[in-house]
Amino acid sequence: MKYKLINPLVLVAAALLVTIPTIVSGAESGAQTHHVHLAASNASEAVKWYLRHLPCKPIAEQPDAIDCGGFEIEFVVRATLGGSPGTGVDHIGFSFADLDTKMAELEAVGVRGSGVRLQRFEDGSTLREVPGLFKHGFVFDPWGTRIELVEDPEILGFHHIHLHSADPDAALKWYSEVFGGKPAKLKGQQDGLLLGRVWLLVSRHPQGRPAPTDERSIDHVGFVVADLEAASVLMTARGVELQGPTVPENGRSSAKRAFLSGPDGVKIAVVETGWAGIVTAKLPTEDSSASNEPFTTPRTPWGEPDLQGIWTGNAAHGIPLERTAEASETTALTPEEAAARRERGTLGSIWGYEREWRDTTLDYAKLAPSRQVAMIIDPADGRLPALTEKGEARAAAARDARAYRRLAAGPEDLSTYVRCITRGLPGLMMPGIYNNGLQIIQSPGYVAVQKEMIHETRIIPTAASPHLGSNLKQWLGNSRGRWEGDTLVVEVSGFNGRASYQGSDENLKLTERYRLVGPHTLEYRFTIDDPTIWTSPWTGMFQFEKDDAQYELVEYACHEGNYGMTNILSGARAKEKLMKGPAG
Amino acid sequence: MGIAILWVIGILSTGLANAEGEFPRAYDDHPDLSGIWQAIGTAHWNIQDHQASAGPPELGALGATPPGRGVVEGDAIPYQPWALDQKQKNFENRLTEDPETKCYLPGVPRATYLPYPFQILQGTRKIMIVYGFAEANRTIHMDKENPEPAPIDSWMGRSHGHWEGDTLVVDVAGFNGQAWFDRAGNFASDTLRVIERYTPIGPNALNYEATIEDPNVFTGSWKMTMPLYRRLEADAQVLEFKCVEFSEELLYGHLRKSPTP
Numbered sequence: 103m104k105y106k107l108i109n110p111l112v113l114v115a116a117a118l119l120v121t122i123p124t125i126v127s128g129a130e131s132g133a134q135t136h137h138v139h140l141a142a143s144n145a146s147e148a149v150k151w152y153l154r155h156l157p158c159k160p161i162a163e164q165p166d167a168i169d170c171g172g173f174e175i176e177f178v179v180r181a182t183l184g185g186s187p188g189t190g191v192d193h194i195g196f197s198f199a200d201l202d203t204k205m206a207e208l209e210a211v212g213v214r215g216s217g218v219r220l221q222r223f224e225d226g227s228t229l230r231e232v233p234g235l236f237k238h239g240f241v242f243d244p245w246g247t248r249i250e251l252v253e254d255p256e257i258l259g260f261h262h263i264h265l266h267s268a269d270p271d272a273a274l275k276w277y278s279e280v281f282g283g284k285p286a287k288l289k290g291q292q293d294g295l296l297l298g299r300v301w302l303l304v305s306r307h308p309q310g311r312p313a314p315t316d317e318r319s320i321d322h323v324g325f326v327v328a329d330l331e332a333a334s335v336l337m338t339a340r341g342v343e344l345q346g347p348t349v350p351e352n353g354r355s356s357a358k359r360a361f362l363s364g365p366d367g368v369k370i371a372v373v374e375t376g377w378a379g380i381v382t383a384k385l386p387t388e389d390s391s392a393s394n395e396p397f398t399t400p401r402t403p404w405g406e407p408d409l410q411g412i413w414t415g416n417a418a419h420g421i422p423l424e425r426t427a428e429a430s431e432t433t434a435l436t437p438e439e440a441a442a443r444r445e446r447g448t449l450g451s452i453w454g455y456e457r458e459w460r461d462t463t464l465d466y467a468k469l470a471p472s473r474q475v476a477m478i479i480d481p482a483d484g485r486l487p488a489l490t491e492k493g494e495a496r497a498a499a500a501r502d503a504r505a506y507r508r509l510a511a512g513p514e515d516l517s518t519y520v521r522c523i524t525r526g527l528p529g530l531m532m533p534g535i536y537n538n539g540l541q542i543i544q545s546p547g548y549v550a551v552q553k554e555m556i557h558e559t560r561i562i563p564t565a566a567s568p569h570l571g572s573n574l575k576q577w578l579g580n581s582r583g584r585w586e587g588d589t590l591v592v593e594v595s596g597f598n599g600r601a602s603y604q605g606s607d608e609n610l611k612l613t614e615r616y617r618l619v620g621p622h623t624l625e626y627r628f629t630i631d632d633p634t635i636w637t638s639p640w641t642g643m644f645q646f647e648k649d650d651a652q653y654e655l656v657e658y659a660c661h662e663g664n665y666g667m668t669n670i671l672s673g674a675r676a677k678e679k680l681m682k683g684p685a686g
Numbered sequence: 687m688g689i690a691i692l693w694v695i696g697i698l699s700t701g702l703a704n705a706e707g708e709f710p711r712a713y714d715d716h717p718d719l720s721g722i723w724q725a726i727g728t729a730h731w732n733i734q735d736h737q738a739s740a741g742p743p744e745l746g747a748l749g750a751t752p753p754g755r756g757v758v759e760g761d762a763i764p765y766q767p768w769a770l771d772q773k774q775k776n777f778e779n780r781l782t783e784d785p786e787t788k789c790y791l792p793g794v795p796r797a798t799y800l801p802y803p804f805q806i807l808q809g810t811r812k813i814m815i816v817y818g819f820a821e822a823n824r825t826i827h828m829d830k831e832n833p834e835p836a837p838i839d840s841w842m843g844r845s846h847g848h849w850e851g852d853t854l855v856v857d858v859a860g861f862n863g864q865a866w867f868d869r870a871g872n873f874a875s876d877t878l879r880v881i882e883r884y885t886p887i888g889p890n891a892l893n894y895e896a897t898i899e900d901p902n903v904f905t906g907s908w909k910m911t912m913p914l915y916r917r918l919e920a921d922a923q924v925l926e927f928k929c930v931e932f933s934e935e936l937l938y939g940h941l942r943k944s945p946t947p
Contacts, residue, residue, distance in 0.1 A: 402810060403713035410809055511943035513934040523930045541825065543809040545720035550807045550814050552823065559816045559823045561805055561924060568921070576926040655825070657840035661930045662790045662864075671941035678943070 145177040146438075147445055151243055155208060155218065156196055157259050164354075167379060170196070171259030173300075176379040185246025186320040190266055190312040190366035192305075193240070193248035194320070197261040201237050201253035205229050208241055208251075217244065235289050246319040262294070262301035263323060265368065266312045270304040273365040277302060280342060281325050307366070314367035322361070322369035330358045330374040337362070337372075344372070354378035399588040399618045404546045406564070407588045409616060412653050413540040413624050413646035415533030417472045420444035421644055423604070425476035425484025434473040444471040477642035479627075486604070486640060493635035496605050509674035513667060518601045521667065522556055522660035524577045526601025527594060527612055528628040530558050533644070539655040540624075540646055549583060549590060556660035562592050570596050575608065577601050589617040606632045622648040709852075709886035712808055717852050717886050720808045722917040722924060725799035725894070728754025732870035733799075733910055735761050742781070751869075757799070757910040763872060764905040776871025784869055788937060789929035791822050791841035793865025794858050794880050795896040795910065803917050805924045813847060813854070818924050826856055836860020839876055856882040874900040890916035 145166040152158050158170035167176040186193055198204045205228050211218045220228050221240035229239040229251075237253040252261055267273035274285050274295055283295040283302070294303040315322055327333040330347045337344060346360030353359075357376040364370040400408040420443045435443065476484040489497060510516050519525050525532075530553050531540075539554035552559040562583040570580045575598040583592040592614040599608030615627040624646040631639040712718035728736070734756040741749025765773060776783060786792060792800055802818030813826040826847040827834075836844035836859065844860040863876030883895040892914040899907045939945065 408810075410811070509943075512941075513931075513938050521930060521934070523928050541812075541814075543807050543812050543814040543825070545718075545807040545809060548720070548805075548807055550816060552814070552825075557821055557823065559814075559821065561807070561816055570923075574925070577928055578926060654837060656838055657791070657842055659791055659841055661820075661933075662788075662841065667938060668941065671938055675941060675943070 146442060148177045148243070148245065155211070156249075157198075164378065173260040185242065186248050186315075186318060188313050189315045189318045189320065190307075190364070190368035191263065191315050191320040191323060192266045192312075193250050193264050195250040195252055195261040195264060195301075195303075197252045197254040197258050199253070199255060199258060201229060201239070201251060204251060205239055218242070219244075221248070234291050243319075257299060257301075260300065262288075262303050265302065265304045265366065266307040267304050267366045268307055268311045269365070270306050273304050276365050280337060280340065312366050314369070316367075316369050322371050323364070324359075324371035324373055326373050326375060326377060328375050330360060330372060333372060334360060347372075347374075350380055352380045354380070397618070397620050402544055402546075406544065406546070407585060407590070407618075408544065409542045409549065409590065409618065409624065410544050411542060411648050411650045412655065413542070414649045414653055415531075415538040415540065415644070415646050417470060417647050418474070418644040419471070419533040419535065419538065420446070421472055421474050421477050421533075423477045423642065424486060425478065429475050430483070432475050435475060437470065437473065440471040440473045472645065474644065477644055478640060479643045480629075480641040481638075487636045487638040489605075490633070490635060490637055493605055496607075496635065500605065509677060510670055511674075512671070516667070516670065518577075519556070520670070522664050524558060524601050525553075525556060526603055527578050527597070528614065528630075528642075529601065529603045530555070530578075531614075531626060531628070537656070537658055539649075539653055541655050552655065554655040554658050557658045562590075564590070572596070575599075579610070579612065589615050591615055603630070605635050606630060607634055609634045619645070624648070707889040709889050716849050717854070718808055719806045719813070719854060719884060719892070722803050722805045722922045723892065723914045724801075724803040724917055725912055725914055727757070727799065727912060728752055729757045729799040729910070729912060730796070730801050730868060733757050733868045733872055734763065734870070736870070757912045759909045759911065763908055766903060766905055769873075769903045773871050773873060776866065776873055778871075780869055780871055782936065784871070785864060785866055786819075786869065787933065789820050789933035791820055791865070792817070793841050793861065794824070794843055794845075795882065795894075795898075796865060796867055797822050797824075797842070798882075798894060798896075798914070799912060802927060803922065803924050816924060818927050820927065820929055826854075833857055833859070839863075841865055843878075843880070850883075852886055854882075854884040856880075856884070858882065873903070874898065875902045877902045884914075887913065890918060 149160070149166060149168055152168055152170070152175060153160065156170060158168040158175060161167045161169050161174065164176065167174055169175070208218045209220060209228060219242040221242065222228055223230055223239075229237055231237045235252075239251050241249050241251065243249060250262075250264065254261060265273060270293055274293060277283065277295050278285055281297070283297045286294060286296050288294050288301050288303060292301075292303055293305075294301045296302075334344050334347055342362055344360045344362050347358040348360070349356055349358050355376050355378045357374040357378070359371055359373040359377060362370050362372065402408045402410070420440075478484045478486065481487055508515075513521055519529075524530065534555060537555040541550075541552040541554075543550045543552070547563060547565045549562045549564060550559055551562060558578070560578060560581055562581045564583040564585060566584070567582065569582060570576075574580075575596050577598055577600065579594040579598075580596040581592050581594045583590055585591075594612040594614065595610070597606075597608050597610050599606075599610075603610070610630065610632040613629040613631070615625075615629075617625050619625045625643065626646060627641055627643045629639055629641040630636070710718040710720075712720075728751075731751050731754060736751065736754055736756070738753040739751045741751060743749075781787065786796075786800070791797075797804065797815075797817045797819065800817070800819045804815055804817040807814045807816070811827075811829040813828060814823060815826070816823045822842060824842050824845050826845040828847050830846055833846040834844075839860055839862040841862055841864065843858040845856050845858045847854055847856040849855070858880040859878070861874070861876055861878045863874065863878065866873045878898070878900040881897040881899075883893075883897075885893045885895075887893045893911065894914050895909060895911045897907055897909045898904070
């Protein structure tokens, strides 16, 4: 069994390389161009996003780079700790001739998927006129970089880099001395430095010192010089400490680069002409679950197969239930496809939510995403079997409910998950974007299966014992287990039918099979047999990965902190009032 | 008290071999606490001595508080003056403010003596306790040499356990300070530390002792003690008590489209 728990190559981020073509005159160091590194979590998704929404075009031979009107943006895969606001590089700006049209277009995109998050002003508008400057507004890219959109006919396309500083005057002076450029005022109002045709604007940070840019979505700002060795001598003479210059190992060219710390925690790169970025590390091609090496399931001291430990479903997050028609012949995704799919799954939630909440501290991104095409393994086509007549009716009702969602009149109109009651079975076993921990603890004759989300624990007896009586239904039914060889087989019935999975009702008979397929891999199979809904049983499968070393389930006190419920209901009441009008 | 308990253990080690049965032992010769347990008494109403009192009149005798002997040693809780006032306020507002009525996680030690069974699973590196009320559960880390600070404050705290002879000693801290001790409004803060001791006193009973420390609420530490009984029914099972939906009217009734009068 070969298994890689930590896969550093799946750390994902992107770097934006902005190249200013105009020579900056008067700089002793000879800085000609500069770039900004933005962090995103998937290079190809980031390239697509910028090409779609901003005035940029692809660059030949550089699949992870784009050119925004003379500025080169290069995306590099690496980890991020958050968006750009709050750091010394608060945002970047683009200018449009007709900003109203552009903003209307962005508003129409919506926040879902790799969408566009809008930043509204206090009155709810997305654009406003700044007297003496121009009309402007803000959006965020899906990776947390704040982007200002302005209507400045004098400079269209890439417009500015906006720094935040504890001491703007000192910062301007530093950039001017080290890289050249003249301190000036944009439209006679905003302090900055004009580098070629790009403005480096500086504002006072609202509170104290800005956070360092390192590992944030704008990771660093870069400047390009013709001769880095010569420039570094000049900079060192000015008291600037440089790391480098070096030719990076995975560099696309032999051009050198160096790093230095600018004012206000801004990381700065200085690169030589000809710099073409770093070749993105290749994703692993090894399938962690495939191996012919023999594996023996360990035993507890009392002789039962030992499944104990802390597991996570992080790697399985993103596997769809059903196989799509296009994937009918696919046996496994490529690692790149798997990474992109998980990223889309993560972004499928409300924008921004995942960036703030994703388990970066718990090494979410370090587990290679599963390459499994779909969960359903039976039927063989990976598709749900045909619905019964009743199943069709329930599915139609569910579709209608989604299509004509009404304001919640009370808690009962919301899902049992939103109400923090339960995710149901097998729903609670399914991986999500965070709190994917699964803890198994065994005592003789019992297996406890605890899911972190939303702190639900099932106690499964493995000695023969009768099911509960038919008048005693439960949300999670009643679980009865047994060992078949090294596999824990759990039969669950007696559901109250109020926490449906894919339309299942109280007649559901769920059979689960847990078995180790390697020291770090727990395979979970679930067979759904609900003859009132489906014309035949069906089975899904995915794997949990062991993470004993650093993962710990936290107390997901869902109901106790369910401010969402209060807000949803009070929001609904407020909306009703608005719809009635002032008289109502 | 300490002497009394030592005496009880003495009886155990010498006497029980000849009695009806011994307390079961785990593979490693420690007592095997695995099983379904429950406290019997009225400590969930009030951990101190209390006489019978009326409840909401519409519930008749069903809502009344039954009388009971306290479980607190000496029956006195050494509250700081402000905290005694707060306890009184809690009592007055108990019908809406008690975390139990809101179906919130009960905390430790309250989870132990709520009137619901709980199940202990004694694993090889962890002990898990799953309580009947509100899906509450705890992992007792038996595999950490030094108690580690809790990664985050929580209702149930972070539990580190070790054996002292036949007694399981559990050190619990890292609380969020929102849990109460009972329906009478006894409470602690987020600086609470609870040392629990689970000691077999017969094949089907444990002595449960909880020492309570909280320098921000009490002037000194204090202790409660009670037996825990094994549920002997052949079909004993901790059933689901997902009480969230029963608390929704209390918590969200005023936000309904047609508010409950």
